[in-house]
Amino acid sequence: MALLIGPECIQCAACAPECPNDAIRADQDSFVIDPSLCTECVAFYDQPRCLSLCPVECCLPDPDRAETEDVLAARAIELHPDDDELKARIDANDFPSRFRR
Ligand code: SF4
Ligand code: SF4
Numbered sequence: 001m002a003l004l005i006g007p008e009c010i011q012c013a014a015c016a017p018e019c020p021n022d023a024i025r026a027d028q029d030s031f032v033i034d035p036s037l038c039t040e041c042v043a044f045y046d047q048p049r050c051l052s053l054c055p056v057e058c059c060l061p062d063p064d065r066a067e068t069e070d071v072l073a074a075r076a077i078e079l080h081p082d083d084d085e086l087k088a089r090i091d092a093n094d095f096p097s098r099f100r101r
Helices: 049-053 069-079 084-091
Strands: 003-005 024-026 031-033 059-061
Touching: 003 031, 003 049, 049 059, 069 084
Parallel strands: none
Antiparallel strands: 003 059, 024 031
């Protein structure tokens, strides 16, 4: 389930550099998340990083994009093909995930 950014966004820019997948960018009046790059931070953090640091709590799960942990972990590997440590964490089934909190 990719996250989306709601209209409450104050464009503080805190989230974008913290996304492990570079999925967040500035748009006209807000920031936006590219759902094809969002993995809910599976295998990087135990909760979505943007969700945890947004000062106005406007990063929310997109109910129209429900995805399993397996799908999100596979996407993380696809997005970081040279990250051997990430792949090792996932292969060992030993990684942080909001599904495991
Ligand atoms: S949940 Fe994680 S991967 Fe998705 S946009 Fe937020 S920081 Fe990026
Ligand atoms: S952290 Fe929240 S308020 Fe700041 S740019 Fe990101 S979505 Fe907008």
